[in-house]
Amino acid sequence: MLVAVRHTWGEDRVFFLDEEGTQRSLPRGWTDAADLDPFVALAGGRSALRVENLLALVELLEGLSTAGGLPAVVREILP
Numbered sequence: 001m002l003v004a005v006r007h008t009w010g011e012d013r014v015f016f017l018d019e020e021g022t023q024r025s026l027p028r029g030w031t032d033a034a035d036l037d038p039f040v041a042l043a044g045g046r047s048a049l050r051v052e053n054l055l056a057l058v059e060l061l062e063g064l065s066t067a068g069g070l071p072a073v074v075r076e077i078l079p
Contacts, residue, residue: 013027014026014027
């Protein structure tokens with residue numbers, strides 16, 4: 001049972017009663033009480049990854065291609 005949504009411990013938290021009636025809480029972002037992510041709303045299911053996630057993946061792959069003599073896994077796309 002949902003009791004309240006409050007800003008505590010430096011974040012928005014959802015307070016609820018568990019099966020035994022004990023009040024518990026979770027970060028609001030872990031629940032469906034969180035605001036809809038603007039990227040998810042605007043992408044409308046057309047994109048699985050965000051730009052920042054793709055850039056982080058490129059950095060990871062570039063690091064793998066130069067570490068320990070591993071074969072290059074990222075190649076430049078030429079026009």
